[in-house]
Amino acid sequence: MPDTVALWPAPAALWTVVLVTAAGAALWTLLSWSGRRRDTKQEQAARLPPGSFGWPLVGETLDFVSCAYSSRPEAFVDKRRLLHGSAVFRSHLFGSATVVTSDAEVSRAVLQSDARAFVPWYPRSLTELMGKSSILLINGSLQRRVHGLVGAFFKSPQLKAQVTAGMQRRLAPALAAWREMGPGAVVRIQDHAKEIVFEILVKGLIGLEAGPETQQLKQQFQEFIVGLMSLPIKLPGTRLYRSLQAKKRMARLIQSIIQEKRRRLKVLDSGGEGPPAPPRDAIDVLISGSSDELTDELISDNMIDLMIPAEDSVPVLITLAIKSLSECSLALQQLEEENMQLKRRKTDMGETLQWTDYMSLSFTQHVITETLRMGNIINGIMRKAVRDVEVKGHLIPKGWCVFVYFRSVHLDDKLYDEPYSFNPWRWKEKDTSTSSFTPFGGGQRLCPGLDLARLEASIFLHHLVTSFRWVAEEDHIVNFPTVRLKRGMPIRLTSKD
């Protein structure tokens, strides 16, 4: 969900952030550089991965950032992988000594380990805004508890049915409006996907129906999300300060919803009115978790964080899939046939589509899988070692970061034939549950929203390809600080009816 490493500071502020971070790290670096040099002479250093800390002060951050802005962000890792002859190497990024891994097995081991070895690491502005009780930052039993509760709900057939019905209801007027615009109408898919997915997931998270309150929440959320990519300075007037204020306003609204739900739950409990109703949103799930740890503040913080995939990751997945299909007519044709067949079958039977129908479209799922592989919406995740950890013979010293870089694994020609060509058919024979395919992370923090992301993308694709033909206009992918389409993926639509 989170745009962990992808959610770095915004382009305009980025260089300043890098310089400030670097300056902040300077003292530490100067003090520790000689110490580290001495360390490398010691026996322990032999177990460190090969590599270089780059320049004093900034390490290798500037090269990382300049590659990240290019169309081949993986060049930073790939160059060093060749240079050092190892897919695991050491570097110095964003003010911290870092082990970078593009080795599928080492990455898997890091993802599988728990807070006794590694804890999540995020840039300061992100931790400030997410708050200390965010699922992305908490560890140990509390993380497992929150993950278990929301994960079970996100995977539940009830929520999938609710999301499916909601998406269908919400897409119908959107498609009708595009039809009314006449042949050749241009729509920016990314904007529409953001709007629709946000509304549907907000309903699933906090139970709020689409309307003026959701619109207000979306506005506040947009104010909040830009701060995730800002200088970590909290003074009035700064970007981070304004985002924190927006978060406070969202939290007030969400906490009033929580209190109302708690009040109703109490009335039901005291009336002893039979078995409790099944949860309709993530708040219901967390308040029925009856634990003192699950405070209103923790719940509202997490609901806000969970809006990030609703506004960002899932809509970008949809947009990238449409871009890839627009560039691969064979795949588009096969996807269209598969979806038309389903539509005809359901119409003949007089039935509406269920979530299981969408998820059973095997080629559509291969298209989504291939989009996830190539798109790398989350290009990697960062952890910090809480003690010396050794993985496959590589030492990651206590206090160092480890950057698990999915992107290079997903584009490795030893793991994928012609990794830069969009080839959904490769997934006919290939398993998605391997260490060489981790768009949703892995281990205890494996994304609990992965089914929902696939389901929403399938529903959007189904309704688009069964209702319209399109020609895509020129656009290109920006990979940094977040993955997105520069122009929002404009497509020129012609209705099939």
Ligand code: HEM
């Ligand atoms: C294309 C869409 C998505 C992608 C690529 C994605 C990716 C990821 C990744 C890589 C992680 C692991 C982070 C880590 O290990 O630190 C993660 C965690 C998480 N995701 Fe997603 N995600 C997506 C959609 C969603 C959705 C739709 C939801 C729910 C509404 C969601 C909820 C979460 C949560 C709660 C976590 C934290 C799990 C934990 O730390 O225990 N994600 N996601």
